[in-house]
Amino acid sequence: MKLFIDTCNWKLVLILKKDDQIIDSLILPDTKKVSDIALSTITMLLSKNNLKINDIEEFYLTNGPGSYTGVRVGLTIVKTLKTLNNEIKVYLMNSLAFQASNDKIISVLDARGNKYYLGVYENQKPLIKETVVSLEELEDIKKTYNDFIIKKDNESVDYLDTFNLLEDKFILVNEIEEISPLYIKNFI
Structure with a gap:
């Protein structure tokens, strides 16, 4: 089972995929408080599909750039899960x-x-x-x-089609330390 998570840019996007089929998804726009709802929303989506977090073997995440807090939310959830179970696979792609x-x-x-x-x-x-x-x-x-x-600003992105198209282009990270945000700074 695979779970795509994007919390970077004022939306919460979750996509569940099994055996090359998307089985469920949830896209919540304007989630300025994504840190307050991300974990409970993931739990709700999994529960709706009779799944538990331990059923997810692969996580796909965007790691920024984006809102400072939003970028960190999805990464922190998955980094914690990888710390608890190093067997899960984590794949990253920038927003x-x-x-x-x-x-x-x-x-x-x-x-x-x-x-x-x-x-x-x-x-x-x-x-x-x-x-x-x-x-x-x-x-x-x-x-x-x-x-x-x-x-x-992801205005015309079809998240399901894009995830299906790009899934094999996400980069597998092997070490927990590699699950890190992409911050782009401009000091000028």
């Missing part, structure tokens, strides 16, 4: 790459304060290092990659 899917995409997430997390991808290959940019810098990047589609 910008997930949003990009396999397309030619300028992936943009609101970083607040008129700043944006940005990644540019073609078939999941990053063409620039993920960064934080201003609105003016974003406009310049749009001009440079003018034949790329812009995806912003």
